[in-house]
Amino acid sequence: xxxxxxxxxxxxxxxxxxxxxxxxxxxxxxxxxxxxxxxxxxxxxxxxxxxxxxxxxxxxxxxxxxxxxxxxxxxxxxxxxxxxxxxxxxxxxxxxxxxxxxxxxxxxxxxxxxxxxxxxxxxxxxxxxxxxxxxxxxxxxxxxxxxxxxxxxxxxxxxxxxxxxxxxxxxxxxxxxxxxxxxxxxxxxxxxxxxxxxxxxxxxxxxxxxxxxxxxxxxxxxxxxxxxxxxxxxxxxxxxxxxxxxxxxxxxxxxxxxxxxxxxxxxxxxxxxxxxxxxxxxxxxxxxxxxxxxxxxxxxxxxxxxxxxxxxxxxxxxxxxxxxxxxxxxxxxxxxxxxxxxxxxxxxxxxxxxxxxxxxxxxxxxxxxxxxxxxxxxxxxxxxxxxxxxxxxxxxxxxxxxxxxxxxxxxxxxxxxxxxxxxxxxxxxxxxxxxxxxxxxxxxxxxxxxxxxxxxxxxxxxxxxxxxxxxxxxxxxx
Ligand code: G3P
Numbered sequence: 001x002x003x004x005x006x007x008x009x010x011x012x013x014x015x016x017x018x019x020x021x022x023x024x025x026x027x028x029x030x031x032x033x034x035x036x037x038x039x040x041x042x043x044x045x046x047x048x049x050x051x052x053x054x055x056x057x058x059x060x061x062x063x064x065x066x067x068x069x070x071x072x073x074x075x076x077x078x079x080x081x082x083x084x085x086x087x088x089x090x091x092x093x094x095x096x097x098x099x100x101x102x103x104x105x106x107x108x109x110x111x112x113x114x115x116x117x118x119x120x121x122x123x124x125x126x127x128x129x130x131x132x133x134x135x136x137x138x139x140x141x142x143x144x145x146x147x148x149x150x151x152x153x154x155x156x157x158x159x160x161x162x163x164x165x166x167x168x169x170x171x172x173x174x175x176x177x178x179x180x181x182x183x184x185x186x187x188x189x190x191x192x193x194x195x196x197x198x199x200x201x202x203x204x205x206x207x208x209x210x211x212x213x214x215x216x217x218x219x220x221x222x223x224x225x226x227x228x229x230x231x232x233x234x235x236x237x238x239x240x241x242x243x244x245x246x247x248x249x250x251x252x253x254x255x256x257x258x259x260x261x262x263x264x265x266x267x268x269x270x271x272x273x274x275x276x277x278x279x280x281x282x283x284x285x286x287x288x289x290x291x292x293x294x295x296x297x298x299x300x301x302x303x304x305x306x307x308x309x310x311x312x313x314x315x316x317x318x319x320x321x322x323x324x325x326x327x328x329x330x331x332x333x334x335x336x337x338x339x340x341x342x343x344x345x346x347x348x349x350x351x352x353x354x355x356x357x358x359x360x361x362x363x364x365x366x367x368x369x370x371x372x373x374x375x376x377x378x379x380x381x382x383x384x385x386x387x388x389x390x391x392x393x394x395x396x397x398x399x400x401x402x403x404x405x406x407x408x409x410x411x412x413x414x415x416x417x418x419x420x421x422x423x424x425x426x427x428x429x430x431x432x433x434x435x436x437x438x439x440x441x442x443x444x445x446x447x448x449x450x451x452x453x454x455x456x457x458x459x460x461x462x463x464x465x466x467x468x469x470x471x472x473x474x475x476x477x478x
Contacts, residue, residue, distance in 0.1 A: 160186025278437025
């Protein structure tokens with residue numbers, strides 16, 4: 001059955017016994033582009049079993065050998081950037097150039113993680129007992145970092161390759177095995193990426209990829225007793241997973257409502273450029289997108305005009321043509337965005353452009369004079385629609401930012417670095433960017449969300465540490 005992509009288990013590409021498939025709809029054509037296997041719970045059990053067995057010997061494989069394989073996979077991934085990027089274009093309507101960038105960035109991330117891993121996992125600690133009251137120098141404690149076991153990785157549709165390898169590479173370098181459940185939109189890109197690990201020659205069972213309906217295998221995977229850690233990036237599902245998961249470490253990144261606070265002394269050309277990049281790249285479908293502008297009233301008119309002029313220059317159309325604004329991932333997503341726009345319209349927001357939609361394609365829209373009673377002031381559209389709230393004091397801006405149930409990132413624009421630091425301290429978000437739009441990268445920086453934006457911290461180093469635990473051996477002297 002050449003039309004249906006196989007899933008990857010035990011070092012082989014397999015057909016599901018379910019004889020069922022899941023269709024991947026091209027967001028641009030709204031027609032079925034690919035089909036993947038709908039794996040059964042029994043198949044998941046088998047994958048878990050082989051992941052568990054394989055991990056035992058993988059943990060004993062020398063660290064430098066694990067790193068060598070990861071470097072190999074990174075090189076193969078970069079070699080195959082064109083066909084993988086093509087899948088990203090077809091499955092998630094990522095603009096062609098950005099799709100290539102995602103794959104290259106992923107290769108770099110895998111290599112960096114291998115390098116970082118050999119350093120931080122090659123070191124342990126040596127402690128002596130006599131620093132704690134009542135102890136003589138009779139106990140020597142040796143610590144090292146050991147793997148957790150089987151890691152379950154669930155990346156989102158917006159970076160199906162990059163946010164998969166940001167979980168795979170740290171898991172594998174640390175001696176874990178990994179089971180990947182890719183998002184439906186993005187599953188074929190992810191399967192191609194997994195093939196690069198296959199070609200690199202990882203032992204069977206170290207990496208597996210199961211595809212299927214969330215409703216059939218989602219809970220089954222996240223509640224599976226064979227899972228020793230879950231690394232998830234996505235939306236509300238993450239909150240549900242954290243309630244159902246067993247006693248395993250969780251790494252979660254669940255979206256945001258990143259605020260852009262603009263002070264009176266800000267370089268407004270710089271702000272406008274960052275609002276475009278931050279708010280509209282990949283049509284706003286990034287957790288770290290600028291999702292609300294909080295601008296001081298005295299500079300609001302000038303800023304809004306500058307942003308409007310830049311929006312007029314954005315190209316809108318298919319991802320194959322590398323347009324700036326491309327169709328959003330699904331019809332339900334487009335409908336949700338439209339609901340937020342209609343609500344803002346009814347409640348009196350100023351439309352800087354006419355609202356326009358064709359299928360899943362939504363033209364970029366700036367909504368001025370948004371007020372706190374509008375849904376768009378608080379909810380994340382995950383689309384090319386950006387609200388502007390005019391503020392009369394810095395405190396008002398900080399208050400709006402902190403009243404959100406999200407706390408991923410935020411940014412502040414001012415030439416006064418002292419003010420910027422104070423505002424950063426006051427903002428309840430995992431990261432604050434001064435004079436630039438929010439962003440996860442460079443990928444070795446810590447990346448974390450407060451409140452409903454997540455659990456734990458990511459970034460290369462933090463992810464390696466998170467996917468290990470400390471093991472001590474204490475030598476007791478006579
Ligand atoms: O939306 C996922 C989040 O990780 C964004 O990453 O690189 O666009 O800041 P980035």
